[in-house]
Amino acid sequence: MAQLAEIGLIGLGVMGSNLALNIAEKGSRIAVFNRTPSRTRQFVSEAGALGANIIGCETMEDFVAAIRTPRPIIIMIKAGEPVDQQIDALRLLLSGGDIAIDAGNANFRDTIARFDRLKDSGITFIGMGVSGGEEGARHGPSIMVGGTEQSYTRVEKVLTSIAARYEGDPCCAWLGEDGAGHFVKTIHNGIEYADMQMIAEIYGILRDGVGKPAGEIGAIFGQWNKGRLNSYLIEITEKVLATTDPESGKPMVDVILDRAGQKGTGKWSVIEAQQLGVPATAIEAAVAARSLSAMKTEREAAEVIFGMPRYTFPLQDNAALLKDLELALFAAKIGAYAQGFAVMAEASREFGWSLPMPTIARIWRAGCIIRSQFLDEITKAFTEQPDVANLIVTPAFSAMVAESMPALRRIVAAAVTAGIPVPALSSALSYFDAYRQARGTANLIQAQRDFFGAHGFDRIDGLDRPHGPWGVGN
Numbered sequence: 001m002a003q004l005a006e007i008g009l010i011g012l013g014v015m016g017s018n019l020a021l022n023i024a025e026k027g028s029r030i031a032v033f034n035r036t037p038s039r040t041r042q043f044v045s046e047a048g049a050l051g052a053n054i055i056g057c058e059t060m061e062d063f064v065a066a067i068r069t070p071r072p073i074i075i076m077i078k079a080g081e082p083v084d085q086q087i088d089a090l091r092l093l094l095s096g097g098d099i100a101i102d103a104g105n106a107n108f109r110d111t112i113a114r115f116d117r118l119k120d121s122g123i124t125f126i127g128m129g130v131s132g133g134e135e136g137a138r139h140g141p142s143i144m145v146g147g148t149e150q151s152y153t154r155v156e157k158v159l160t161s162i163a164a165r166y167e168g169d170p171c172c173a174w175l176g177e178d179g180a181g182h183f184v185k186t187i188h189n190g191i192e193y194a195d196m197q198m199i200a201e202i203y204g205i206l207r208d209g210v211g212k213p214a215g216e217i218g219a220i221f222g223q224w225n226k227g228r229l230n231s232y233l234i235e236i237t238e239k240v241l242a243t244t245d246p247e248s249g250k251p252m253v254d255v256i257l258d259r260a261g262q263k264g265t266g267k268w269s270v271i272e273a274q275q276l277g278v279p280a281t282a283i284e285a286a287v288a289a290r291s292l293s294a295m296k297t298e299r300e301a302a303e304v305i306f307g308m309p310r311y312t313f314p315l316q317d318n319a320a321l322l323k324d325l326e327l328a329l330f331a332a333k334i335g336a337y338a339q340g341f342a343v344m345a346e347a348s349r350e351f352g353w354s355l356p357m358p359t360i361a362r363i364w365r366a367g368c369i370i371r372s373q374f375l376d377e378i379t380k381a382f383t384e385q386p387d388v389a390n391l392i393v394t395p396a397f398s399a400m401v402a403e404s405m406p407a408l409r410r411i412v413a414a415a416v417t418a419g420i421p422v423p424a425l426s427s428a429l430s431y432f433d434a435y436r437q438a439r440g441t442a443n444l445i446q447a448q449r450d451f452f453g454a455h456g457f458d459r460i461d462g463l464d465r466p467h468g469p470w471g472v473g474n
């Protein structure tokens with residue numbers, strides 16, 4: 001019998017095949033299985049020298065037999081029902097101590113349910129968030145693990161060997177029990193939606209407010225990528241804007257339909273924020289903006305009725321404007337990340353996970369789509385104050401907010417004046433304005449609720465008079 005594999009992987013699609021090659025390249029022997037056997041044969045035949053570390057299996061029985069016990073098996077297939085089917089099939093063949101690892105984009109509530117379902121079977125379940133797309137899977141993703149700490153110990157060596165590294169530090173960690181890893185991945189994706197939307201809104205101001213062509217806007221993002229906005233998303237934005245369509249000779253972005261979808265993790269991040277009662281307005285705005293973008297036909301019809309806005313963008317196209325746009329994007333980004341981390345802090349309490357905030361920021365610094373230098377600053381802020389109520393009140397971030405928020409205010413004001421939609425940027429600004437306002441306006445809401453529904457209220461003087469003298473509903 002050939003040497004047993006250290007780990008197994010089911011699902012040789014885009015992510016699974018790249019993850020398997022990454023594992024083989026880092027020196028671990030891996031057994032692979034795919035529902036459609038021809039894909040397994042093709043994968044092994046194209047693996048080149050890495051094939052020496054890969055055992056291609058065409059039956060589940062051969063696959064399970066090829067892995068050293070206790071067997072860790074990564075399931076990297078279409079999320080949802082197929083994962084349950086795959087787990088059911090595996091259950092018949094696995095033995096106590098074996099570990100099923102769902103590495104797809106699962107809803108963390110499904111992960112918790114699967115964890116519970118397998119609890120008494122002797123088989124351990126891990127829910128693992130993997131970020132970084134195809135390239136990350138092949139050369140180093142960010143890996144967010146949820147499950148028992150003991151089961152993580154069995155797979156830690158392989159996972160840290162394939163993860164991305166930030167200054168030598170692997171971007172992989174155990175984050176808590178059951179659904180913790182998939183929850184963190186969900187919020188990662190929510191933040192990703194917000195980050196991308198805010199970049200797109202700044203692009204919109206430069207395109208529609210200032211009138212710049214794609215290439216020039218790309219060069220501006222290129223400049224910003226050398227500063228505090230340095231990140232993967234800004235880097236690819238520069239590259240995307242600099243690319244020409246080979247068919248038409250026009251900038252590539254100018255021939256791409258302005259219609260994006262929202263599904264899965266982006267939507268779930270907003271739903272969970274709402275369930276937990278944590279404001280994640282910038283993320284919500286980003287998800288809603290995608291839904292609005294998808295309403296292309298309606299938007300076209302509405303433009304016929306209302307026409308294009310005829311207001312002039314009120315700021316001069318000069319170096320000061322570019323500085324303001326850069327700072328505005330930075331300020332809004334702080335708001336979105338602060339919201340994402342606040343959602344995770346509340347979920348940690350709600351689900352009893354003890355999510356380690358500095359570790360989460362640390363493993364997002366490389367490998368994942370939102371990787372950036374900025375996450376290193378978040379890591380430092382949470383390391384100093386792991387239990388702080390909100391990122392924006394840490395000493396380092398409150399200074400950054402004070403410096404950059406005025407620019408966000410000027411840019412949002414100018415965009416609104418010109419009729420340019422900036423839902424995520426303005427949500428981040430309003431979040432800040434509301435968060436730092438000791439006296440808000442919910443006193444009126446409480447009065448209205450008491451008026452029509454006798455819901456009662458707390459008084460500022462502490463007196464025990466929980467209803468107003470409205471004469472109705474009290």
Ligand code: NDP
Nearest residue numbers: 011012013014015016035036076077078079082104105133
């Ligand atoms: P692909 O569409 O490339 O591959 C899908 C895989 O799932 C194939 O191996 C397919 O097998 C298998 N599959 C589908 N249905 C079943 C089923 N009913 N039973 C068994 N196997 C099945 O998907 P990706 O690799 O892109 O995505 C895999 C997972 O990773 C998803 O959960 C996705 O959300 C997640 N993910 C994807 C990222 C990306 O950038 N693409 C990033 C991070 C996570 P077959 O060959 O037989 O059809």
